Amino acid sequence: MRAIIYTSLLLFSALSIASKDVLTFKSSKDEARYYQLIEQLRCPKCLNQSIADSNAGISEDLRNIVYEKINQGHSNEAIKQFLKQRYGDFILYQPEVGGANLILWFGPVIVMLIVATVVVMRLRKKASGAGKGELTDEQQKQVEQLLKQSGRHPSVTTDKNEDKGSPL
CATH class of the missing domain: 1.20.5 (Single alpha-helices involved in coiled-coils or other helix-helix interfaces)
Structure with missing residues (x-):
């Protein structure tokens, strides 16, 4: 029973590989252009995959369009412009x-x-501005005078602090 299951799985997997389209090009140069172009074009559905890497249906359609355009003799720029008109700048990995x-x-x-x-x-x-923060001698004297007048200078002692006495 297992042999039948394994054989059927092997058969179905072989059939799925055989169902891939075989693309024939006029020259090896056209084939190289095809593979280069499908790597440069982004899948509109997958967002971060090229149409070469994507399994989405739209990517398959776009690969077929690129294939047909190359066989018709269109240049890479003409193919990119055609797809850009339909899908916008997003279709290009490197927009203009x-x-x-x-x-x-x-x-x-x-x-x-x-x-x-x-x-x-x-x-x-x-x-x-680092040197501007320092006071001149004259300004320092004025600050000291103002502090003495207000009674907050360290050399001025007030009797208020001394009168409080100890709490005992």
Whole structure:
């Protein structure tokens, strides 16, 4: 009984492998272009897989479209533009530089430059302001006079502290 089950499983697995489409190209150059293109195109359903890696139905359709376009003699750019018109920039793993994509391409660099500029400006301000916190001799004398007048200078003792006495 086990032999029949194993034989049937082996037969069905062989049939599933045999059902894959065999693609024939005019030249090995076209075949290389095909495999290169399907690695560069993203599956719209899987989001983070190329159409070469995806088993989704739409990926199979897209692979067939790429195959047909290559056999019809279309260039890589023409095929990419055709798919881009249908699925937008998302279909390309490396979208073109331009338009709204400029923010995506150069935004991180601009943000890093702004952050670096702010950090440098703060460090320079902090370094130049370090000596400004000290008082001149004249200012120190004025502070001491004000403290003596208010009775808070350490050299001035008040009788209030001495009159309290001990609690016993």
